[in-house]
Amino acid sequence: MKKTLTVLAATLIAATALAGCSGSSSKKDDITLRIAMVSPGEGVIKVWEQIRDKYEDAHPGIKVELNYQEDAIYQSVGLPNLLSGANAPDIYFEWAGERLRNRIEGGYAADLTEALKQEGFKDVFSEGDFKGMELDGKTYMIPTASDVSNIIWYNKKLFAENGVEPPQTWEQFLEACEKLKAAGIKPIVSGNKDLWPGGNWIAHLVSRVVGEQAYGDALQLEQPFNSPDFVAAFGYARELWDKGYLNDSVNAIADDEADSLFFNGQAAMHPIGSWLVSGAMESAPDLDLGYFNLPAMPGGKGDQTSVLGVQNGFVINAKSPHFQLAVDFMAEYSSPESSKQLADAGAMPIAKGGVDTEHTDALSLSLIDMMKSSSMVVSPPDIGYNVEIANAFNMAVSQVLGGVKTAEEALAELDKTIAPLKK
C-alpha cells in the first residue's frame, strides 16, 4: 500500500511538472509571428514595438513576439539555438555575405526574389542595397542597414597645422606619416588588443593588393596565404611599424582606449569603422574630424576604390509556416513612415525615407553615400568568413603590425595554424 502511494505521488509530481512546461502554449487559433534580432537599443526598440502594434491592429488574431539578444551572444550561440529550437523565429536578423550563405545552405533562409517585387518593397530599395544578399540570382535578405567597417579617421587640425593633405595613394600616405612624425606627432593609433581593429584595416589593404578574389579564396582555404602577393601586402603593414608610425602599444590597448587617445589629439590618424562618429560627438565634440578611404595601393590587383563594409538585414526563415505574414511585416518595417521613425530614434535604415538629410550629420551622410556608390564592398574577415580562419588571419596581422614577425614568418605561421581546418 505504502509503495503504491509513493509511486502515485511520484507520478503526480512528474505530471504536474510536465503540465507546467506545456502551460505556456495557450490558445491554438492565435498565430504567433516570432522575430529575433540583436538588441538595437532602447530608442529603436520603442519603434519596433510601435510597428508591432500597428501590424497587430491590421492583422487581428496575429501576435508578434520580439526577441532581443546581446550582440556577441546572438552572433555565436543565440541565433543558432533559436533556429534549431522548438519556437524558431519566423524573421531573424543576420549579416550579409558568408553568414547569410551559411543560413541559405542550412535551409533557414527563404527565397525573397518574388516577394521583394510586391507593393511596399519594390520602391523603397535601390540596386546597390542588396550587396552580399544574393546567391545564384536569388535574393535572400531584406536590407536594413550598412556599416563601413574601416576607414582612416584623421584629426583635421593636426593635419592642417603640419601642412598634410588627406592622402590618395600609399606613397602620399607614407609621406603624410613622415611629416607628422617629424613634427613629433604620433601618426597612427590603433587599439588592436582584440585583433579585429587591425585585422579589419589590414584585411582591406590585403584585398586591395592581392585582389578581392584571392583574398576571399585564401580566407576560404582555397589557396594558401603564404604567397608573394600576400607577403607584399603584409610587408606594407610591417613598414608602418618599422618606420615608427604606429603607437608602441598597438597590440596592448583595446579599440576604445585607442579612440580616447585619438580624441585627445595624441595621434593624427585612427583606422576604425564608421561608428567612431557617435563616440566622437559625445566624447570630443570639439574635435574636427575627417576621414579618407584606404589610399590606393601601388600595383594593387584589387579595386582601389573598394570599401570595407558589412550590410545586414532580416531573413525570413524558410521553415516558417507564415511566409506571407512575415513578408507583410517586413514591408511594414521597410515603409517610409517606419524608416523615418527609425531614423528619428537614431538608427540609419537603408530603405528610402530612412535618412533625413537635413538632420543627419554630414560625416554620416557621406559615409552612407560612400557605401552606396562603391563598386566593390569587401567583407571584413570576421563577418564574412569562418571565424576560426579570421582569428588566425587577424593574429598574423597583429604580428606584423607589432613588428614581432616578418610578413613571411607571420604568413607561414598562419598557414600552419589553419592547416587542421582543411579537410
Place this chain on the structure above:
Amino acid sequence: MNRSKGKFGISPYLFVAPSALLFGLTIIVPIVLTFAFSFYDWNGFGTMTFIGFDNYVRAFHDRVYLLSYWHIFIYIVLTVILEVFCGLLLAGLITMKRRGSAWFRVAFFTPVMLPMIVVSYLWKFVYNSDFGLINAVLGSVGLESWTRVWLGDPKIALYAVTFVSGWVYAGYYMTIFYAGIQRIPNDIYESAYLDGATDRDIFFKIKIPMIRDLVDVAIMLCVLGGFQAFDLFYVMTNGGPYNSTEIVTTYIVKVVFSNMSVGYGSALAVLMSIVIAILGILTNKLKKKESDALEY
C-alpha cells in the same frame, strides 16, 4: 534485522533521488558529455559527426595549445616563488612581533579581499603604456628607457600578469602560514633566545620546519590552482599579444565560444583534466614520508 525484502522497497531511493539527480545533472552528466563530445566534430548546434580520435590528434599538433602548457608551467613556477615563498617570508616577518606588524598584516592581506576582476582591471590601468602608473613613475624619475608596453610586449606580458597574481596571493599564503606559526608554543622561542638564536635562525630553523606540512599543501594548492587561472589572464591580455600569454583555460574558452568548436574544445578540456590528474598523483607519490617532520 527483521526487515523483510518487501519493506526495503523504493522509498529510500526516492528520498535520495533529489540530491542524486542534482549531483548527477550538474556534475556527472556534464563530465560524461564532455568526454563524449570530444569524439565529435560539433559546433554546439547543428549535426554531430563522429570523428574518433581526430580531435585528440589535432590537439597534439596545435601549436598554441602546446604552447599554453609551457606558459602555464612558467606561471606555476613563478607563482610558487612569488606566492608561496614570498608568503612564507612575509609570515616570518609579521610574526617577529615588532611594533606595527599588525598594520603590515592588514596591508599584505588587503589584495586578497579584492575580487580578481577588480584587481585585473586595476592592474591593466597600472600597466597601461600611455597613461599607466608604472610608466608615469619611471618617466618622472628619469628612467624613460625603462618604460615598456608592459602588456603588449610578448617577452614581458606573461611576467607582468604573473606578478599581479603574486601581489594578490602572497597575502593569502601569508595568512595560512601566519596561522600555522601562531600555533607554535612560545616556550620554544624563549628557549631558542636563551640559547642565543637570532630572528633569522628562528625563522629558518624553527618556524619553517614546524609548518613544513602547510608549505607542502600550499605548494600543491598553488600548482593545481595554477591550472585554474583564468580571470586575470582573460581580462588583462586574453592570451595576447601573439598568444604569448595564452594559457590552457583561455585557449579552451576561445576554441569553444569564439571558434564554436565544441567537439575540439571538449577534447582539449579532457586532455587538461588528464594532465591535472597525473600531476596530482605524481605530487602525492613524490611527497616525502612524514618521518622527518617535526612534531609539536
